[in-house]
Amino acid sequence: MDRPRSARAGAGPAVTPEPSRLARALASARRWLRPPRVLRPTRAGWMFFLITFGVGFAALNTGNNLLYLVLSLMLAFLVLSGVLSESTLRGIRVRRRLPRELFAGAAATVGLEITNEQARVASFAILIEDRVLEDGDEKREAGRCFALRIGPGETILRFYSFTAKHRGPIRFVEFKVFTRFPFGLFSKSLSLESEDSALVYPGIEPLSVPPDFGGARDLGDGICSAVGAGAAVSGLREYANGDPLRRIHWRSSLRRGTLFVRQVESEQQREIEVRLRTAGQRPGEAFERAVRWTASEVIALLETGSRVSLRTDEALIPADHGAFQRGRLLGFLAEVTAGARVSEAS
Incomplete structure (x- = not known):
């Protein structure tokens, strides 16, 4: 022996090796190719699409000017929804506050500082999802928190409960920011890269x-x-x-x-x-x-x-x-x- x-x-965050030049190039290419926003219709959004399609089909077949007016209002409603949701997500920045100690299988409180960097426009109905990578597994949701309103230039603090699966080094890799503002027809999201390393104790x-x-x-x-x-x-x-x-x-x-x-x-x-x-x-x-x-x-x-x-x-x-x-x-x-x-x- x-x-x-x-x-x-x-004892502290695990030191990970520097990624290779090829890995950095691939990561940069993925960031450039990834769309800046992800837009998914909600259930109410699909219903609104069907009604809009029905009104448009009826307007084309009947030539009724009133139906054309209703169709134009519904399309303007969709455009307004996209503009307002974009103004809500623009300027959002998130910073993570990790606890001093993390224990496997025990709930810990993680803080998120959410800042609206816009000077004049407030953000509404913001949902933040934190993502974590544990021991080479797929990225999973670490926790979520919600902010109803963030004023221009305002920073608020929200918390969520996180439970590590097992001991060892982990990496918090990114935030997903969602909003359904203003009408709940779409769920628009963006990804914010933010890496933090932590060591989970037994x-x-x-x-x-x-x-x-x-x-x-x-x-x-x-x-x-x-x-x-x-x-x-x-x-x-x-x-x-x-x-x-x-x-x-x-x-x-x-x-x-x-x-x-x-x-x-x-x-x-x-x-x-x-x-x-x-x-x-x-x-x-x-x-x-x-x-x-x-x-x-x-x-x-x-x-x-x-x-x-x-x-x-x-x-x-x-x-x-x-x-x-x-x-x-x-x-x-x-x-x-x-x-x-x-x-x-x-």
Whole structure:
């Protein structure tokens, strides 16, 4: 067995290789050939088309001037619908706000900043659909949100709930902007390219810290090496995500207007090593269950203020505590694979 190596700190969006020159050329050609707008009649639109066709057929056969007048009004109605819907979509810009952490199988809130860059014309009945690409799958809908009215130069914030299917890197690739304004006869849409990368952490199961810190389970993950029995307070620092709530110093927090926690001496903290067996394991539900359980143990132990390290058959992440270590360990577990080496976290 190879000697375990240390994994570097840091977890974040996966670094994807630069596309080739041919791939960039093909992508550019697709953008040029793609129509700027997609127009689809609604059910009411098809009904209106049939009525218009019937009126036109009757006008041609009878020569009735009143029918010609009605036909011209109906055609003008279609033209007006196209003009107003175009004025609604023009100038729409969308920016995505991703949450700090995404967990597989857990709902997360994604924010969308929708801006109408037009100076004088408002936009109405805007539907935004976000699209995501997960693990080489086809693009799918991540979520939708609706804005009834966006004034000229106005920016509004809308939210939708997104649930990642599995852990690992994902890419949000584009927005689809729809409107049925003004009469609901057509659904006009345009695509806005907007790429954001994110790293989905393993799903977390709520658990308490096991009373027994020894032993290993059949799936390969276990806890061992409890060092130290307490912690001495050495000062105060600002609260960081992942710090245990029991360490908040409420008196200082109220006096300064922000949360502060008690800083402890690191050498007095309990140091715990969590193990995940990767050698000889096969990709599948059993290994994914082991990764989820390991991630759950890591979170539970860090919330107690312990210094936690992670060891697999190919890598070792040294012990540390706090929010930085939380992201470091979860980022490593988001990309760990069974039966093979994992790339060092960058």
